[in-house]
Amino acid sequence: MKLYQTYLSPFPTRVRLSLYAKGIDFDVIEPPGFHGDSNAKGDYLNVNPMGRVPTLELDDGRFLPESEVICEYLEEAFPEPALMPKDPWARARVRLLSRISDIYIVMAMLPLFNMVAAPPASWDQSIIGRQLDEIGQALDFLEEYIGEQGYAVGRSLTHADGTLLPILQLVDVWLPIFRGPDLWRGRPKSERYWRAIGKDPICARLIEETETALKKSMGRA
Ligand SMILES: N[C@@H](CCC(=O)N[C@@H](CS)C(=O)NCC(=O)O)C(=O)O
Structure with missing residues (x-):
């Protein structure tokens, strides 16, 4: 998998927590145009039309934006270890x-x-x-x-x-x-x-x- 993200943004952190905890291999890609970088976001808008980080890219090339949604997906696709309580x-x-x-x-x-x-x-x-x-x-x-x-x-x-x-x-x-x-x-x-x-x-x-x-x-x- 690939995670488009920046380390400064708080939103990708919750996704990295899931990926680390579940032992999922992933590459980090830091797109241009964030946190005062004057470069345009360019091709990243094809990855995430909202132009925000994070976005998860699955191994088959599908892209999923929105940190909370990504964590829910990872929880359902990789249930162990669980990061949601049972109760x-x-x-x-x-x-x-x-x-x-x-x-x-x-x-x-x-x-x-x-x-x-x-x-x-x-x-x-x-x-x-x-x-x-x-x-x-x-x-x-x-x-x-x-x-x-x-x-x-x-x-x-x-x-x-x-x-x-x-x-x-x-x-x-x-x-x-x-x-x-x-x-x-x-x-x-x-x-x-x-x-x-x-x-x-x-x-x-x-x-x-x-x-x-x-x-x-x-x-x-
Ligand atoms: N609701 C989104 C919020 C993501 C978000 O707003 N990320 C900020 C970075 S902290 C961003 O990408 N902002 C657009 C920009 O900096 O151009 C999520 O949870 O993924």
């Missing part, structure tokens, strides 16, 4: 955490992702303050539902870990560039989860990959 309630919790991440936390971060392309002197402090407040509110939702047994849900790896891990890494490592309040304050369960999840070897690998990409991009900023 319906626990399965719902996995999906709920992905929703909270995608709909509330990431959406609140979006204006800040867009802002960092410009030099810091031009950053609009009122937008920064508003978005950091919104991210804080979204993290309050997470605080309600995040697991307390070392993983996002239960005692083992699930898709929710692949979704949350890169987002909480941004909270921990990247958001401080905006010099706002400590977003872990008042959210001890979320912080404990983030500090513990790196003990899982697959998560440790994903954290390291994201860290390398973040350092590179923050060095450029």
